[in-house]
Amino acid sequence: MGKAYNEAVTFLSLLKKHDITGWLVGGCVRDWIKNGRDYMPRDLDITVNASAEEIKLIFNRAHRMSNRHETAVLHHRGHVYELTALKGAGISEDLAARDFTCNAMAVDVNGNLLDPYDGAEAVHSGFIKAVDPSRCFREDPLRILRALRFVSQFGWSMDSRTEAACIKEIKELRGTAVERIKDECSLLLQGSFAERALRMADTFRLFEHLPEPVQAGPLCLWRYQINKLDDGLMRWAGLFLILYGGKGSAVLGSWSFSNKWKKELRHLLEAVKNHDYKQDSYTLFRAGREQAVRGYLLHQWKYDYTPSEKELESFYARLDALPIKTKKDLALDGKDILRHFPDLSSAHYGRLLYVLEKKVVIGEIANKKEQLLEEAAIFVKERGKESDA
Numbered sequence: 001m002g003k004a005y006n007e008a009v010t011f012l013s014l015l016k017k018h019d020i021t022g023w024l025v026g027g028c029v030r031d032w033i034k035n036g037r038d039y040m041p042r043d044l045d046i047t048v049n050a051s052a053e054e055i056k057l058i059f060n061r062a063h064r065m066s067n068r069h070e071t072a073v074l075h076h077r078g079h080v081y082e083l084t085a086l087k088g089a090g091i092s093e094d095l096a097a098r099d100f101t102c103n104a105m106a107v108d109v110n111g112n113l114l115d116p117y118d119g120a121e122a123v124h125s126g127f128i129k130a131v132d133p134s135r136c137f138r139e140d141p142l143r144i145l146r147a148l149r150f151v152s153q154f155g156w157s158m159d160s161r162t163e164a165a166c167i168k169e170i171k172e173l174r175g176t177a178v179e180r181i182k183d184e185c186s187l188l189l190q191g192s193f194a195e196r197a198l199r200m201a202d203t204f205r206l207f208e209h210l211p212e213p214v215q216a217g218p219l220c221l222w223r224y225q226i227n228k229l230d231d232g233l234m235r236w237a238g239l240f241l242i243l244y245g246g247k248g249s250a251v252l253g254s255w256s257f258s259n260k261w262k263k264e265l266r267h268l269l270e271a272v273k274n275h276d277y278k279q280d281s282y283t284l285f286r287a288g289r290e291q292a293v294r295g296y297l298l299h300q301w302k303y304d305y306t307p308s309e310k311e312l313e314s315f316y317a318r319l320d321a322l323p324i325k326t327k328k329d330l331a332l333d334g335k336d337i338l339r340h341f342p343d344l345s346s347a348h349y350g351r352l353l354y355v356l357e358k359k360v361v362i363g364e365i366a367n368k369k370e371q372l373l374e375e376a377a378i379f380v381k382e383r384g385k386e387s388d389a
């Protein structure tokens with residue numbers, strides 16, 4: 001029993017042999033109290049009376065964390081330990097500087113729990129409670145989003161003083177890096193209780209202080225069941241529809257998404273706006289199967305409609321019936337075109353591929369090499385006439 005926990009405590013003894021005192025802290029302690037000692041947290045945070053540099057001198061396989069240089073990362077017997085120097089003179093000061101009581105507990109080398117703020121009680125009763133509400137969010141306004149993220153992940157409530165402090169400090173979020181806000185929002189959106197967290201966020205008037213603020217006052221969030229959307233991408237698209245209506249794709253740039261995410265979100269938002277998924281085969285083809293399904297479901301979700309099995313099957317059947325599923329399926333490739341039409345300009349080459357692809361997808365011509373070559377010859381001849389004229 002308690003394998004993960006025992007291994008982590010044994011690791012503290014190993015540190016002790018090198019004269020380093022360490023305590024397991026933060027999310028791992030919270031998660032053991034919540035889920036039992038066999039639970040294996042994603043990473044194990046340890047607070048130590050040594051710097052990352054000193055840790056690296058002792059364990060030469062340790063490396064510094066790329067985005068948090070004061071933290072040394074050590075892989076040991078299948079676990080990932082993240083070692084950070086104590087904040088303040090001792091463990092009591094370190095815990096006092098943390099955000100919520102559920103995250104302000106520590107386990108020492110003897111396996112004893114240090115719990116000065118009744119964090120275990122908060123975990124058992126399911127409460128987010130700031131260690132010091134008057135200081136917590138002033139020190140780091142992102143903690144407001146962290147609090148909401150825990151509500152979303154665990155379905156907990158927030159204690160009233162913590163909630164009041166969130167509301168008081170919410171406008172300070174405007175000074176926080178967009179990247180950090182986006183990352184926390186992503187975790188929040190993926191939680192099993194995301195709807196509850198978003199409704200709470202709305203009462204905090206959070207959406208007036210996000211990278212692209214919404215000024216309209218409280219939103220009708222009860223209308224939208226974000227938990228019905230399956231993946232993170234769809235939930236982001238759903239949130240954009242709630243916040244920005246049809247203008248979502250125009251404000252994507254304010255949110256530091258990767259280019260891939262920007263492209264996929266833009267596509268989904270535009271698809272919903274244009275009702276694309278009721279429409280033609282070529283739009284479905286261009287989207288690709290995965291995105292087409294997402295767009296279809298998102299469109300239905302927006303109107304609070306859950307498609308029946310039959311409707312879903314008929315949508316999938318339309319996708320299955322596409323004569324080609326990707327560009328690569330075209331029976332004529334770029335090399336064939338260049339071999340047969342070596343004088344084709346690069347602009348015409350791109351246009352020709354587009355024309356062939358579209359004609360095949362909408363069923364105007366078959367996906368057969370001879371037929372595609374015939375069609376290509378007509379295209380090239382017409383372009384020739386255009387340039388002669």
Ligand SMILES: Nc1ccn([C@@H]2O[C@H](COP(=O)(O)OP(=O)(O)OP(=O)(O)O)[C@@H](O)[C@H]2O)c(=O)n1
Pocket residue numbers: 025026027028045097098099100103104140142143146
């Ligand atoms: N703005 C922040 C961020 C983190 N912490 C403290 O640092 C610990 C580790 O933070 P992090 O790894 O970001 O999150 P976890 O709480 O560990 O949650 P999870 O691992 O589930 O993401 C937290 O538990 C908390 O004690 C904090 O006080 N204030």
